Amino acid sequence: MTSGAASQAPGAARHAGDADPILEIHALRKSYGDFTLRDASFSVPRGYIMGLVGPNGAGKTTIVKLLLNLIRRDAGEIRVFGLDARQEEVAIKARIGFVHERPAFYEHVTVAGMGEVAAPFYPDWDRALFRRLAAEFDLPLHKRVGALSRGMRTKLALALAMAHHAELLVLDEPTSGLDPVFRRELLERLSAYIQDGKRSVLFSTHITSDLERIADYVTFIREGRVMFSTTKDQVLERWGIVKGGPEMLDADTRRFFKGVEASTVGFTGLTDDLEAARRRFSGAGVVIERASLEDIMVYLGKGCEATRTCERCC
Amino acid sequence: MLRNIVRKELILNRKALAGAAIPYIAWFAYVLREPDVTAGEYLVMSAAMAVFYQVALFVREGKLKTAALTCSLPVTRTVVVRARYLVACSLSASWIGAAILLALACPWSHVPLARLVAPNTLGVAVSIVLLGTAILFPLVVRFGLIGVLAFLVGMQVLGILAFLAVGLPGATASVNAVLSFVTGSIRALHANLGHPGFAAMWTFVVLAIVAGSYGLSVCLYGRRDL
Numbered sequence: 001m002t003s004g005a006a007s008q009a010p011g012a013a014r015h016a017g018d019a020d021p022i023l024e025i026h027a028l029r030k031s032y033g034d035f036t037l038r039d040a041s042f043s044v045p046r047g048y049i050m051g052l053v054g055p056n057g058a059g060k061t062t063i064v065k066l067l068l069n070l071i072r073r074d075a076g077e078i079r080v081f082g083l084d085a086r087q088e089e090v091a092i093k094a095r096i097g098f099v100h101e102r103p104a105f106y107e108h109v110t111v112a113g114m115g116e117v118a119a120p121f122y123p124d125w126d127r128a129l130f131r132r133l134a135a136e137f138d139l140p141l142h143k144r145v146g147a148l149s150r151g152m153r154t155k156l157a158l159a160l161a162m163a164h165h166a167e168l169l170v171l172d173e174p175t176s177g178l179d180p181v182f183r184r185e186l187l188e189r190l191s192a193y194i195q196d197g198k199r200s201v202l203f204s205t206h207i208t209s210d211l212e213r214i215a216d217y218v219t220f221i222r223e224g225r226v227m228f229s230t231t232k233d234q235v236l237e238r239w240g241i242v243k244g245g246p247e248m249l250d251a252d253t254r255r256f257f258k259g260v261e262a263s264t265v266g267f268t269g270l271t272d273d274l275e276a277a278r279r280r281f282s283g284a285g286v287v288i289e290r291a292s293l294e295d296i297m298v299y300l301g302k303g304c305e306a307t308r309t310c311e312r313c314c
Numbered sequence: 315m316l317r318n319i320v321r322k323e324l325i326l327n328r329k330a331l332a333g334a335a336i337p338y339i340a341w342f343a344y345v346l347r348e349p350d351v352t353a354g355e356y357l358v359m360s361a362a363m364a365v366f367y368q369v370a371l372f373v374r375e376g377k378l379k380t381a382a383l384t385c386s387l388p389v390t391r392t393v394v395v396r397a398r399y400l401v402a403c404s405l406s407a408s409w410i411g412a413a414i415l416l417a418l419a420c421p422w423s424h425v426p427l428a429r430l431v432a433p434n435t436l437g438v439a440v441s442i443v444l445l446g447t448a449i450l451f452p453l454v455v456r457f458g459l460i461g462v463l464a465f466l467v468g469m470q471v472l473g474i475l476a477f478l479a480v481g482l483p484g485a486t487a488s489v490n491a492v493l494s495f496v497t498g499s500i501r502a503l504h505a506n507l508g509h510p511g512f513a514a515m516w517t518f519v520v521l522a523i524v525a526g527s528y529g530l531s532v533c534l535y536g537r538r539d540l
Contacts, residue, residue, distance in 0.1 A: 068386050071539040090315070093388035100386070104379040106326040117325055120318040121387045 021079075022046040022168050022200045023067070028076030030062055035224060037062050039076070042219045042229035044168075047197035049190060051215035051232070052204040055297060058221040060204040061101060064172045067202075068098060080168065094122055097161030101173040101204075103153045107146030111139050111156055115163070122164035130163035137182075150177040158186070162193070169193065169201045175210050187214045208293035212236075218293065222300060228272075232293075240274035241295050243267070244286035256280065259302035270299035315389045319397035322384075327371050331405070334370060338363055338409075342416055346423040353429035354438065354504060360413035361439040364406040365446030369454055369462055371405070372398055376458025382540045395455060395532045399524075402451065406443040410436075434507035437516075438500065444520050448527035456534040 023044040030037040037059045044050040052060050065071045067078055069089055078085035080092045105114060111134055119125040134141055137155040139148075148156065154177050161169055169190070175183045190201050191214050205211060211218060211232065219229040228235070242257070249267045254260055256277075257269035270291060271277045277288055291299075324331075342360065345351055375381050384394060417425045429435060453461030476492070479485040506512040 065540070070382055070385055072537065089390055090388045093386065098386045100382055102379075104383055106374075106378060106380060108329050109326060113325065117322050118387070120321065121315070121389065 020046045024079040026077045037224045048216040049201040050217040051211035054221035059224045095167045097166030099157040099171045103157035105145040112141040133159040239291040242269045259299040357439040361442035364409035368402040368405045373459040437507040452530045455531040
């Protein structure tokens with residue numbers, strides 16, 4: 001748990017949305033040719049970091065784009081700061097900092113020039129803060145954007161997003177092009193960003209270790225469905241991995257799991273009820289351990305097609 | 315916000331504007347050497363070039379994939395489109411002004427200034443700019459460079475068909491009739507713009523077409539997924 005969240009005394013039974021929500025998404029739906037986001041619902045409380053996690057193509061970027069009206073929703077509702085995201089688009093965007101998964105800029109413009117272009121749009125733009133962030137991110141102000149590497153562009157996008165004291169940072173895969181040193185630094189920065197309890201971060205990623213380090217809440221998406229949205233602590237306490245021999249894996253056992261991977265030497269099953277797993281398999285010669293977010297991403301839904309348990313886990 | 319978007323477009327595109335202006339100016343300076351080019355022809359060519367000059371500017375957004383950047387700013391898409399029409403018309407006006415100044419500045423120019431700034435000649439040039447913008451902008455807004463290329467290819471295909479049709483028995487007259495209609499219309503427009511009643515009616519028609527184009531562009535840009 002990050003210090004920002006800890007300062008508000010979160011408990012194990014805390015649910016996303018119990019606190020003052022800075023972002024509320026309800027029954028959001030969007031269809032492309034071969035992809036459908038199905039009735040996605042979750043909320044981000046003020047003062048916390050929400051991790052939006054799922055495999056590639058799960059729908060994370062779709063949600064982020066819908067939030068910013070970069071694509072049109074088919075159905076559902078999005079409220080940011082209590083305002084309707086479509087009707088109050090300008091007022092909302094003035095209070096949001098956004099980092100695109102592949103930040104695109106005009107190539108010939110300098111880092112300082114991008115700051116000058118963005119500044120008039122934001123009433124709370126802080127020129128000194130932008131320059132300070134650029135210096136801290138090792139971004140030369142007079143360097144052309146075209147000469148920046150992908151990681152440096154992401155840093156520029158982060159500086160632009162943070163320089164107007166955004167109340168909500170929306171980051172779409174921000175760490176994927178960054179070196180490990182800056183990645184660690186960014187995560188610490190994000191933890192510090194929410195310290196005042198007034199600002200939040202929505203952090204979309206498939207790098208689960210980043211979320212385990214800083215997220216207070218986790219919303220897990222798979223194939224366009226929100227599988228769960230809850231506190232990270234609750235996920236790590238309740239979800240587990242069970243490893244056992246192949247002889248134990250009958251149809252009944254398979255149904256117990258949210259996902260299972262079997263081989264000739266044994267099986268690995270994912271459960272969302274660690275206590276029930278302990279009761280069920282106690283003394284059966286299995287290994288039971290807590291699941292990481294990566295375990296959940298890897299095993300959730302795995303093998304369910306074969307066992308026809310999709311109605312439970314998918 | 316409109317002012318901020320206009321400012322953004324000009325700052326982000328200023329190098330492209332300067333880069334494109336140099337060959338345009340060189341070409342027009344060359345055209346001014348031709349003794350057969352009339353003031354009307356010179357200004358009509360300038361107007362046509364002006365349309366493509368500003369369209370070329372906005373297709374860069376598709377090339378650089380910066381539409382998401384623009385639309386993530388605190389501004390509505392309607393304002394983005396409005397700013398682009400405003401920038402396009404301002405640039406075109408500047409371009410026509412530059413063409414007139416060029417004719418004045420070039421010592422080898424055969425084009426008399428008095429004819430260049432005649433209201434009806436200017437009226438034809440402005441009409442071409444506005445109608446060209448009205449036709450091309452919805453394509454640019456929706457399809458970017460592909461839209462402009464499709465338009466140009468379509469015009470080329472029409473030209474090729476006309477060229478081929480001239481060789482067919484009986485078709486020459488039809489092609490010539492179409493060409494005569496186009497040139498005759500421009501001449502008639504040029505002549506009639508001197509009459510206040512016609513000028514007012516024509517202004518209304520052109521502005522209505524631009525308004526329709528703007529409405530269509532707003533609708534198309536608003537529906538575009540980025």
